[in-house]
Amino acid sequence: MSIQVKDIHKQFGSFVALDKVSLEFPTGELVALLGPSGCGKTTLLRIIAGLEQADSGQVLLEGEDASGTHVRERQVGFVFQHYALFRHMTVFDNVAFGMRMKPRAQRPSESQIRTKVHDLLQLVQLDWLADRFPAQLSGGQRQRIALARALAVEPRVLLLDEPFGALDAKVRKELRRWLRNLHDELHITSIFVTHDQEEALEVADRVVLMDHGKVEQIGTPEEVYRHPATPFVYSFLGSVNLFHGRIEDGTVQVGEDVLHDQPDAFRQGAEVIAFARPHELDIVVDGEVGKGVSARVNRVLSFGITARVELDGVNGSSGQHYEVELARSRVTELGLAEGQIVRLVPSRLKLFERQAASPQ
Amino acid sequence: MAATKTFRVLPGFKITLGFTLTYLSLIVLIPLAAVFIKTSELSLGQFWDVVTTPRVVATYKLSFGLSLVAAAINTVFGLMLAWALVRYSFPGKRIIDALVDLPFALPTAVAGIALTALYAKNGWIGQYFDAIGVKVAFGPLGVLVALVFIGLPFVVRTVQPILEDLDTELEEAAVSLGADRWQTFRFVILPILLPALLTGFALAFARAVGEYGSVIFIAGNIPMVSEITPLMIITKLEQYDYAGATAIAVVMLLLSFVLLLVINGLQAWTSKRTGRDR
Amino acid sequence: MAGATTLHLGGDHAARFESRAATREAPWVKWLILGVSLTFFATFLLMPLIAVFVEAFRKGWGTYLTALSDPDALSAVRLTLTAALIAVPLNLVFGVCAAWAIAKFEFRGKQFLITLIDLPFSVSPVIAGLVWVLLFGAQGWFGGWLMANDLKVIFAVPGIVLATVFVTFPFVARELIPLMQAQGREEEEASVVLGANGFQTFWHVTLPNIKWGLMYGVILCNARAMGEFGAVSVVSGHIRGQTNTLPLHVEILYNEYQFAAAFAVASLLALLAIVTLVIKTWVENRAARALNLETAVSRLSIARKPDEHDVLGIGQTPAIR
Numbered sequence: 001m002s003i004q005v006k007d008i009h010k011q012f013g014s015f016v017a018l019d020k021v022s023l024e025f026p027t028g029e030l031v032a033l034l035g036p037s038g039c040g041k042t043t044l045l046r047i048i049a050g051l052e053q054a055d056s057g058q059v060l061l062e063g064e065d066a067s068g069t070h071v072r073e074r075q076v077g078f079v080f081q082h083y084a085l086f087r088h089m090t091v092f093d094n095v096a097f098g099m100r101m102k103p104r105a106q107r108p109s110e111s112q113i114r115t116k117v118h119d120l121l122q123l124v125q126l127d128w129l130a131d132r133f134p135a136q137l138s139g140g141q142r143q144r145i146a147l148a149r150a151l152a153v154e155p156r157v158l159l160l161d162e163p164f165g166a167l168d169a170k171v172r173k174e175l176r177r178w179l180r181n182l183h184d185e186l187h188i189t190s191i192f193v194t195h196d197q198e199e200a201l202e203v204a205d206r207v208v209l210m211d212h213g214k215v216e217q218i219g220t221p222e223e224v225y226r227h228p229a230t231p232f233v234y235s236f237l238g239s240v241n242l243f244h245g246r247i248e249d250g251t252v253q254v255g256e257d258v259l260h261d262q263p264d265a266f267r268q269g270a271e272v273i274a275f276a277r278p279h280e281l282d283i284v285v286d287g288e289v290g291k292g293v294s295a296r297v298n299r300v301l302s303f304g305i306t307a308r309v310e311l312d313g314v315n316g317s318s319g320q321h322y323e324v325e326l327a328r329s330r331v332t333e334l335g336l337a338e339g340q341i342v343r344l345v346p347s348r349l350k351l352f353e354r355q356a357a358s359p360q
Numbered sequence: 361m362a363a364t365k366t367f368r369v370l371p372g373f374k375i376t377l378g379f380t381l382t383y384l385s386l387i388v389l390i391p392l393a394a395v396f397i398k399t400s401e402l403s404l405g406q407f408w409d410v411v412t413t414p415r416v417v418a419t420y421k422l423s424f425g426l427s428l429v430a431a432a433i434n435t436v437f438g439l440m441l442a443w444a445l446v447r448y449s450f451p452g453k454r455i456i457d458a459l460v461d462l463p464f465a466l467p468t469a470v471a472g473i474a475l476t477a478l479y480a481k482n483g484w485i486g487q488y489f490d491a492i493g494v495k496v497a498f499g500p501l502g503v504l505v506a507l508v509f510i511g512l513p514f515v516v517r518t519v520q521p522i523l524e525d526l527d528t529e530l531e532e533a534a535v536s537l538g539a540d541r542w543q544t545f546r547f548v549i550l551p552i553l554l555p556a557l558l559t560g561f562a563l564a565f566a567r568a569v570g571e572y573g574s575v576i577f578i579a580g581n582i583p584m585v586s587e588i589t590p591l592m593i594i595t596k597l598e599q600y601d602y603a604g605a606t607a608i609a610v611v612m613l614l615l616s617f618v619l620l621l622v623i624n625g626l627q628a629w630t631s632k633r634t635g636r637d638r
Numbered sequence: 639m640a641g642a643t644t645l646h647l648g649g650d651h652a653a654r655f656e657s658r659a660a661t662r663e664a665p666w667v668k669w670l671i672l673g674v675s676l677t678f679f680a681t682f683l684l685m686p687l688i689a690v691f692v693e694a695f696r697k698g699w700g701t702y703l704t705a706l707s708d709p710d711a712l713s714a715v716r717l718t719l720t721a722a723l724i725a726v727p728l729n730l731v732f733g734v735c736a737a738w739a740i741a742k743f744e745f746r747g748k749q750f751l752i753t754l755i756d757l758p759f760s761v762s763p764v765i766a767g768l769v770w771v772l773l774f775g776a777q778g779w780f781g782g783w784l785m786a787n788d789l790k791v792i793f794a795v796p797g798i799v800l801a802t803v804f805v806t807f808p809f810v811a812r813e814l815i816p817l818m819q820a821q822g823r824e825e826e827e828a829s830v831v832l833g834a835n836g837f838q839t840f841w842h843v844t845l846p847n848i849k850w851g852l853m854y855g856v857i858l859c860n861a862r863a864m865g866e867f868g869a870v871s872v873v874s875g876h877i878r879g880q881t882n883t884l885p886l887h888v889e890i891l892y893n894e895y896q897f898a899a900a901f902a903v904a905s906l907l908a909l910l911a912i913v914t915l916v917i918k919t920w921v922e923n924r925a926a927r928a929l930n931l932e933t934a935v936s937r938l939s940i941a942r943k944p945d946e947h948d949v950l951g952i953g954q955t956p957a958i959r
């Protein structure tokens with residue numbers, strides 16, 4: 001089922017949680033709402049579920065306005081961050097809960113419920129835990145039971161709030177893969193909230209990046225990672241080097257150095273922010289004067305497949321830190337020593353005109 | 361109470377435990393033991409005769425019966441009051457919350473005469489009951505009123521913290537699974553509250569059974585009709601029938617011990633159910 | 639039985655429940671619950687309190703003041719204060735010792751010991767008086783010896799003090815044990831490692847952590863000590879001007895049909911109860927503020943930043959119970 005939100009606005013006191021957000025979630029996709037704490041992603045998820053009411057705007061489920069529909073009737077499956085399993089019920093009773101709450105006329109028989117619960121437990125591969133209580137399960141098992149419980153009512157949409165947030169790193173990775181497979185099997189429209197970029201990029205078909213109650217960018221993981229649309233997305237996704245510069249005579253000046261000589265269309269004298277990923281920078285030791293930004297080598301870490309060089313800014317950019325990823329052979333070739341002054345030359349650079357709201 | 365570990369970093373274990381045990385023995389254990397030893401002066405037959413005379417049996421019925429009813433009333437209304445205090449905001453809430461403990465703070469004799477004045481047939485409340493021919497003060501109903509008064513805070517104060525700790529996610533989960541408000545209460549909230557409710561019930565009951573001060577003023581103390589068991593002990597004492605008084609005391613003490621065990625068990629259950637001690 | 643008298647740091651949770659669609663009732667249900675519970679509250683708790691003062695002033699200020707300045711009333715005040723002044727410090731010292739031993743050390747039978755400390759709460763006050771009669775009464779175990787030495791316990795002040803000590807026995811201990819258990823022993827161990835002795839450790843490290851709980855226990859202990867009726871009534875003998883405490887004085891006046899005077903004296907005790915509740919509420923607020931958490935949490939749950947809910951653990955009350 002498709003979900004559409006239109007001009008959703010939500011405020012808590014003076015705090016704007018969602019600022020006129022409009023989004024579309026196509027049928028059958030697994031979408032990640034990604035952003036830092038307080039960006040409004042959980043609020044948006046709760047508004048779609050009907051657990052929270054927007055101050056204005058609409059939620060359309062399959063084209064129909066659901067704003068007046070109670071959570072109970074929206075047929076959404078919601079998996080809570082801390083799972084919210086009923087601790088006085090067994091795993092079986094937890095999963096059966098939704099079916100048993102149906103009005104008598106629609107309620108399946110007890111034997112139908114039993115079959116369904118066992119099917120679901122098999123789906124989440126925890127059939128053998130039916131008689132346990134939630135307190136006896138591990139975090140990852142609780143998570144899967146919570147998911148089975150949400151699926152039991154045959155929801156039209158599945159909403160997950162930080163589904164892996166409370167798990168340790170190893171289990172988190174396993175469950176990530178598992179959720180992706182499960183989605184490929186069920187193809188139910190799903191939205192999950194996360195603040196972990198790796199999680200979003202790895203699991204989702206599509207990522208919605210949010211900050212300060214606004215949508216910053218929507219796209220496939222590859223799109224948002226490779227072509228960040230805003231400074232926020234750039235700095236939020238992956239590690240990145242940041243340069244403060246200005247446009248002078250068709251070049252980007254950082255302090256007294258020329259960072260780049262093919263700026264996009266910027267007016268003379270404009271203040272800009274330039275982003276380059278660690279692998280998009282090269283180090284030169286004897287390059288022509290005036291090309292690249294000077295920096296002092298701080299540490300060389302060469303234990304991985306690629307080597308990482310940490311540098312500190314000098315001259316006009318002192319106080320800045322840079323990180324460069326190079327092939328190990330390149331590092332050997334350069335023969336870098338700690339304290340050496342080198343120049344950083346970008347192979348690819350993204351420029352944004354500096355505004356009041358720019359990061360850092 | 362042998363030490364499981366002989367090496368202790370912190371000082372003062374022996375002296376504080378020693379003082380604790382001595383003081384406990386002198387103030388509580390030896391005096392209570394005196395009750396059982398004194399009773400042993402009676403033969404089993406004599407003991408049985410004393411504790412089963414019709415007038416005494418009538419007091420058991422009244423004390424235990426009305427204590428049960430009072431505890432039940434408090435469980436229902438105490439839950440509603442706790443619910444209102446936790447879940448709703450309304451003017452005067454903080455004052456009402458503080459006043460719930462009044463029965464703990466107000467001397468029982470004062471409560472007794474105040475309730476009597478209220479529920480006597482010319483009292484503020486009693487007059488309305490009198491109009492429909494119901495006598496509250498100076499009868500069993502009066503005893504019930506006093507027992508409800510002293511038991512109320514037990515239920516409210518045991519249920520309140522559990523209600524406050526309830527995670528909103530649980531109710532949201534129930535609703536998202538299609539439960540209506542009543543189903544959510546009945547199948548999700550009530551089972552979580554149940555151990556606390558039963559604990560509150562047992563505490564209110566235990567307190568009501570032993571209550572004396574607030575009851576004797578309003579009870580009328582009519583033999584076979586509105587006499588409570590603690591009053592029987594006093595009556596026997598006034599007749600210098602120490603053995604008789606003690607025999608009844610033994611019956612009450614045994615019940616108290618059983619209740620204490622039940623309450624301890626319930627409290628363990630509460631913490632298990634709500635995960636408070638995990 | 640003290641489950642219901644332990645320091646309770648509530649804070650206001652209503653906002654958390656009222657702001658969510660899933661945790662609200664239909665308005666008519668809400669008003670029904672509010673209406674019924676508040677009516678219940680009013681008829682059983684509020685009206686008796688008001689009745690005390692109304693009855694006390696029924697015959698005017700003159701009668702009121704006469705009743706309070708009566709020599710028998712004054713001697714009852716003195717005796718009540720004396721009993722409380724002895725019972726409260728005794729049980730305070732006991733409570734601190736018991737809590738220290740129980741909370742800071744491991745030994746077998748601990749749980750049983752806690753149950754025994756609770757015992758006086760589940761014993762009828764009448765029995766709490768009876769035990770002393772059995773020990774020190776004319777026919778009691780030590781009755782003969784006391785008589786021979788011309789000492790009097792029962793129907794005298796010592797008996798009243800003993801009965802009061804018995805009924806108020808668990809208050810402070812019951813308050814401190816869970817509090818000190820929750821705090822563990824790390825801070826005390828750190829203090830000892832830094833060279834403090836036992837008393838310094840208690841005074842500078844433990845006491846600041848438990849002071850609100852301690853005050854709370856003392857206040858409740860005091861209220862019960864001054865207001866005890868049943869136990870004291872058994873051992874007092876009701877000798878006017880000598881063995882009458884305030885609650886017993888109320889009873890005598892009431893039984894003599896001096897209602898206005900009885901309620902006048904009762905109003906003093908009701909005032910004591912109100913003061914107790916005020917201090918109790920104040921202590922609860924201070925304790926909550928000392929935790930600091932509580933205030934931060936309730937502020938955040940009003941101006942909620944929903945994505946931070948779980949990070950900040952809103953909805954979990956601090957575990958000082």
